Amino acid sequence: MSLRHTSFLLLLFPFLAAGAQDFRQSNTDESKVPPYTLPDVLKIPDGKEVRTAAQWQHTQRPYVFRLFEENVYGKFPRGPVNMRSKVVSTDEHALNGTAIRKLVDIYFNNDTSAVIHLLMYLPRTHRPAPVFLGMNFFGNQCVSNDPVIPITEKYTINGPGVVNNHVTEASRGSQAERWQADTLLAHGFGLVTFFYGDVEEDYPEGWKQGFRAKLRTALKTAPEEWSAIGAWAWALSRVMDYLQTDPRVNAKQVCLNGHSRLGKTALWAGAADPRFAIVISNESGEGGAALARRWYGETMPIINDHFPHWFNNQYKQYNTHINDMPVDQHMLLALIAPRPLYVASAEDDQWSDPKGEFLSAWHAGVVYKLFGEKAIGSDQYPAVHQPVGDWVRYHVRAGKHDVTIYDWQQYIAFAERFFRKG
Known part of the structure; x- marks a missing residue:
């Protein structure tokens, strides 16, 4: 799934453009995942694009971090x-x-x-x-x-x-x-x-x-x-x-490592504190490594309904307006750069959306490239027990959560x- 989708898709599938998918329900059928457009992690508020590591560190990174404070995890x-x-x-x-x-x-x-x-x-x-x-x-x-x-x-x-x-x-x-x-x-x-x-x-x-x-x-x-x-x-x-x-x-x-809800926590702590040399997310799913705009597995309204205390109040405002949220989880992973990052999934843990976790890690790679570091080279989902990537690494293993x-x-x-x- 690319960051930008051509407009003909919206003409071809108007029901998808109107948000026909119900994020209050879970989906585990890959063929039913509709197109989505992710926020561009490199786009500066003035419309220009980050082109250097220095720009990222001094301007864009603080801006993106603040967006997560305001819209997802709180201060x-x-x-x-x-x-x-x-x-x-x-x-x-x-x-x-x-x-x-x-x-x-x-x-x-x-x-x-x-x-x-x-x-x-x-x-x-x-x-x-x-x-x-x-x-x-x-x-x-x-x-x-x-x-x-x-x-x-x-x-x-x-x-x-x-x-x-x-x-x-x-x-x-x-x-x-x-x-x-x-x-x-x-x-x-x-x-x-x-x-x-x-x-x-x-x-x-x-x-x-x-x-x-x-x-x-x-x-x-x-x-x-x-x-x-x-x-x-x-x-x-x-x-x-x-x-x-x-x-x-x-x-x-x-x-720094964490599993499930504590994997979400490890990612946020790793984004907030650069002293952690390596950050590891183990099956962190929705609100962690998985893309929120991808309709698969656990969704934003489901997680907010069951665990309202995990995120800030603003996050809940996007339950029925996910596309209005100014961030998605690839941007959280990008905040770890240029430190090594490992994202892991389990084949039977469809609730955490393994492919969504992988794609999030892949999209975060554009920031690692600013630092001259290799991330994940292809958006092709890897086979089980075949880790891929360099400074950003990913695997999906057999088994459960x-x-x-x-x-x-x-x-x-x-x-x-x-x-x-x-």
């Missing part, structure tokens, strides 16, 4: 906030002697209830380690069956070991396959994670007990000025602040390529 607070960290415990021989385990609490604004509980597994080396940073869905105890890791008492979404939206002891280690700590450590990478519910519990009224309420005065930002995804993304940046102080971490080699060892193998190889050159 990204930039002001200083009082923050302190406390190392709760350290085990130099964790995971059968293969890792250093650190539990770190990060407090904000002298409020002991505004706290992020970090779990860190680092390789036992004498050099600062590159790390993968990402939030988890069910509490740190889900990442490993290590009995020392405290079980979260926060509200959680339904999942393994969850009863009435609270985790039980049965949740311990239930997500270990998704995190692959042993695999990361074997390749010299550390793992840093925290429960996203530490920041804001994932339901429409969750903000009332979360950072958006507790830090509204300190951040000079009202809860309605941003969103749950905005708060989770902001917290990732604050964890990055901490990582820059930890001598065991190479803070210049932090890979998940994070698997195959995904991690690709991410590790991607990071090794950029971190271990020479």
Whole structure:
């Protein structure tokens, strides 16, 4: 699908031009996807086109970022906030002697209830380690069956070991396959994670007990000025602040990764904070990597109906006027440039629109080219288990909406390529 479509298409298919497709309904039939026109990420408001990396960095990038703040995720607070960290415990021989385990609490604004509980597994080396940073869905105890890791008492979404939206002891280690700590450590990478519910519990009224309420005065930002995804993304940046102080971490080699709604969050955090060296989106779908104007899988009105707290209020105004939205998700991916970006899909995860995620990554490549970097060379959708691209890379694997060892193998190889050159 090209950025511009000739007018005869609209004459040939007037029902499509009139928006006959109902975005309140989901579509998983590729033959029914109508033509669409994406906003041009390189077009400056005065009608001219960005032609250099300097123009992008100094003029167009701030403009596009502001559009996402105003129309999708809400304000990204930039002001200083009082923050302190406390190392709760350290085990130099964790995971059968293969890792250093650190539990770190990060407090904000002298409020002991505004706290992020970090779990860190680092390789036992004498050099600062590159790390993968990402939030988890069910509490740190889900990442490993290590009995020392405290079980979260926060509200959680339904999942393994969850009863009435609270985790039980049965949740311990239930997500270990998704995190692959042993695999990361074997390749010299550390793992840093925290429960996203530490920041804001994932339901429409969750903000009332979360950072958006507790830090509204300190951040000079009202809860309605941003969103749950905005708060989770902001917290990732604050964890990055901490990582820059930890001598065991190479803070210049932090890979930010996220799955599903936390993949959306990783993309927004990566766009907002250039300190993240690599950004990885795993099946982030609508409101993440997938194109909003492409009628396939989950759609804007569907996601806004089910998860109204994820995005700002303005985003909901486009439910029935998607073409009026001044951005689409390829522009979010372009904000990562020139840093390496990986977008991944799953063949059976049609709800996330794998092809829409791929096309979004492909369209973002025009910005990478300004920096002289290769992105994805063709708009031809690749076969399963055939990764494509360079500085922007994409794969679709077999299977369902998940994070698997195959995904991690690709991410590790991607990071090794950029971190271990020479």
